[in-house]
Amino acid sequence: MVDQPRAKAYEDDERSVERSEAFSVNRTERRSLYKKREKIFPKMVSGTFRRLKWIILAVTLSVYYLTPWIRWDRGPNLPDQAILLDLPARRFYFFFIEIWPQEVYYLTGLLILAALGLFLVTTLAGRVWCGYSCPQTVWTDLFVAVERLIEGDRSAQMRLESAPWSAAKIAKKISKHAIWLIIAAATGGAWVFYFADAPTILHDLFTLQAAPVAYITIAVLTGTTYLFGGHAREQVCIYMCPWPRIQAAMLDEDSLTVTYRDFRGEPRGPRRKNKPDESLGDCIDCNQCVAVCPMGIDIRDGQQLECITCALCIDACDNVMDRVNLPRGLIAYDTLANVDLRAHGGKARVRLLRPRSLFYLGVILLVGAVMLISLMSRSVLDINVLRDRNPLFVTLSDGSIRNGYTVKILNKDYGEKQFRLSLEDMEGAGLQVVGSDPDSLTVKSDRLAGFRVFVTLPLSKLDDESRPITFVVTDLSNGNDSRHDSVFRGPDQ
Amino acid sequence: MARIKETDAVTGVDTTGHEWDGIKELNTPLPRWWLWTFYACCIWAFGYWLVMPAWPLVSDFTRGYFGYSSRANLTEQIAEAQARQSGYLERIAAADVEGIQQDPELLGFAMAGGRSAFAVNCSQCHGQGAAGSAGYPNLNDDDWIWGGSLDAIHQTVVYGIRSDHEDTRVNDMPAFLRDEILTRDEISDTAEYVLSLSGERPDQAAVERGAAIFTDNCVACHQEGGVGNQDLGAPNLSDGIWLYGADKASVVASINTGRGGVMPAWNQRLDEATIKQLAVYVHSLGGGE
Numbered sequence: 001m002v003d004q005p006r007a008k009a010y011e012d013d014e015r016s017v018e019r020s021e022a023f024s025v026n027r028t029e030r031r032s033l034y035k036k037r038e039k040i041f042p043k044m045v046s047g048t049f050r051r052l053k054w055i056i057l058a059v060t061l062s063v064y065y066l067t068p069w070i071r072w073d074r075g076p077n078l079p080d081q082a083i084l085l086d087l088p089a090r091r092f093y094f095f096f097i098e099i100w101p102q103e104v105y106y107l108t109g110l111l112i113l114a115a116l117g118l119f120l121v122t123t124l125a126g127r128v129w130c131g132y133s134c135p136q137t138v139w140t141d142l143f144v145a146v147e148r149l150i151e152g153d154r155s156a157q158m159r160l161e162s163a164p165w166s167a168a169k170i171a172k173k174i175s176k177h178a179i180w181l182i183i184a185a186a187t188g189g190a191w192v193f194y195f196a197d198a199p200t201i202l203h204d205l206f207t208l209q210a211a212p213v214a215y216i217t218i219a220v221l222t223g224t225t226y227l228f229g230g231h232a233r234e235q236v237c238i239y240m241c242p243w244p245r246i247q248a249a250m251l252d253e254d255s256l257t258v259t260y261r262d263f264r265g266e267p268r269g270p271r272r273k274n275k276p277d278e279s280l281g282d283c284i285d286c287n288q289c290v291a292v293c294p295m296g297i298d299i300r301d302g303q304q305l306e307c308i309t310c311a312l313c314i315d316a317c318d319n320v321m322d323r324v325n326l327p328r329g330l331i332a333y334d335t336l337a338n339v340d341l342r343a344h345g346g347k348a349r350v351r352l353l354r355p356r357s358l359f360y361l362g363v364i365l366l367v368g369a370v371m372l373i374s375l376m377s378r379s380v381l382d383i384n385v386l387r388d389r390n391p392l393f394v395t396l397s398d399g400s401i402r403n404g405y406t407v408k409i410l411n412k413d414y415g416e417k418q419f420r421l422s423l424e425d426m427e428g429a430g431l432q433v434v435g436s437d438p439d440s441l442t443v444k445s446d447r448l449a450g451f452r453v454f455v456t457l458p459l460s461k462l463d464d465e466s467r468p469i470t471f472v473v474t475d476l477s478n479g480n481d482s483r484h485d486s487v488f489r490g491p492d493q
Numbered sequence: 494m495a496r497i498k499e500t501d502a503v504t505g506v507d508t509t510g511h512e513w514d515g516i517k518e519l520n521t522p523l524p525r526w527w528l529w530t531f532y533a534c535c536i537w538a539f540g541y542w543l544v545m546p547a548w549p550l551v552s553d554f555t556r557g558y559f560g561y562s563s564r565a566n567l568t569e570q571i572a573e574a575q576a577r578q579s580g581y582l583e584r585i586a587a588a589d590v591e592g593i594q595q596d597p598e599l600l601g602f603a604m605a606g607g608r609s610a611f612a613v614n615c616s617q618c619h620g621q622g623a624a625g626s627a628g629y630p631n632l633n634d635d636d637w638i639w640g641g642s643l644d645a646i647h648q649t650v651v652y653g654i655r656s657d658h659e660d661t662r663v664n665d666m667p668a669f670l671r672d673e674i675l676t677r678d679e680i681s682d683t684a685e686y687v688l689s690l691s692g693e694r695p696d697q698a699a700v701e702r703g704a705a706i707f708t709d710n711c712v713a714c715h716q717e718g719g720v721g722n723q724d725l726g727a728p729n730l731s732d733g734i735w736l737y738g739a740d741k742a743s744v745v746a747s748i749n750t751g752r753g754g755v756m757p758a759w760n761q762r763l764d765e766a767t768i769k770q771l772a773v774y775v776h777s778l779g780g781g782e
Binding site for chain 1: 620621622623624631633634635636691729732733734777779780
């Protein structure tokens, strides 16, 4: 137990400031590698950042749960789901973009952009990802809200925790865990909607007709969501997540972070309003910042790996400052450089354009531009030529040389297409496609078709044991063509 | 050794009771999660012994409650695969080879089946890519000794060449030197003539002498001008393809010994459906007529 489950009123004229006996879980004297997890009971707080967090929670959860239900008409025989990772068919659909397995580098590029974006945001605004939009934060917030709804706020939860088992306690615990499990199952359930047609799989899931892998995925994600959101919580951020360690490389003294302005607050201590005590700073040591912290830390201890900059301590402190008629901002978003400047009476400054941020911005623009250009110039026609390696060549009875190739034509368009196969700069060469006419090769929509192709060349046209050969595939509907280089081989000369 | 329980004052953890020069070892307990994992694994192991094949016996092994056997699974999977293929195989066995080639579904099946049957049965002589080697015909080209139509290929595969089957394809080219039909000089001249059929030869006198010998001894099978006869299995000597080599020594050796390559009759080893698939596959390699 972190502290005594009691809150004593701190009388101050007609209004009161609540005082909590809260201690941070990571104080030096409490740190041990073998320490059991100390349960944290974050206190409810209201304010600007709490409101912002509710809004972001609603938006991110809506995006997660509703995205698979967006429809996008692609014509017959193709899925009408806007975002779909079709693993059996090996296609990724993203609105108007359809990505084939060999184009998976678009996904890689997207992930690189996301990572660079995270780096840039971290450099400018610190750990806002951790504090607001990380799934661990969002789901933990949701689970904590459920916990408060059933068990009450911090002090009630602490009382319940230390109370002996009773019917009421059992009922509360069961309903809390039941709701957690339902949320967890819905989280895992929504995940599989991204991998199959959402309405179909929803029906299949409830009629037990879905693939076993769908149920296994849901079970695993239900388990991890329940475990991470309900039980592990801050342990995930502190011990499992690599990001708190990595992000130190992106932060500098000009990055935004949650700071305690110790030059203003110290020495801390309780006192009565309107009876200024010259020996004390603005911090009245009410410990509200500690009580509301979901990570269970004390921001007044300075910058810590555990701090996810969720800014709830800012809300808590501002509320207290309002009550004791002191200016807000004892705890505030600020940069370390500015805290130092303010401490020495200097004027705060904002430095967004720093070599670090400009570098990240530059790389983002570069990667984005490369991806955009490649996406725009992406052809819906792709060919690949595989040369026979055994035999390398065949001598025909008239002495001419024949090479075999497999020409694969990829039609990424939504309609069946006719193609013409021809050779570039190959005078006297014979072109033969097994089972088809080279002038009209049919490839169905969204399909890859392979054709056996024989090229015959009189020995007299072959000056060396090999010569380059270029296949041209022309789309008969629009005249676009695609080329592929290969080699024509003959005997040693 | 009597165990005296001693608790370390600094950490609050018991010691093991061992002491080396005043240094004591803490008896830090194993993490609970580790212990539970360990116990779960033990329980799992006992369960595994009971339900799965686990213990070797003198001449057998414990089969386990589930009776799992990877060998039985394999047999079952092979049987399943054969059951899946049986429909196609029956249709292929019933159809004629021309019919298989016209039916895209059967053609696709026959090509795949033919490729694997070729790799298992034919590639040892004809090569993995069917390009052959000296004495083993290249099946990719358009030069066929016994005919390159689907039916001709099918017949060759079924009965073989100079095989022990009574319906085998067979012919006998005399061993002109060994049987003392021609002299070495005459054979040399004949070889010069044969090579001249598909290219220039500098020794015109030898070619002319060889032409006369060829007319007397070879035309019956190899035909006028050496164009060959597929019905008799007489190779075309006027094209650019040489089964035993394009140099004079190889041609002389062929005339000397008569060669006479052998191919088994595959109907004694393979079923009809497989042979048909092979014929379709070989025909598709690029030289089929």
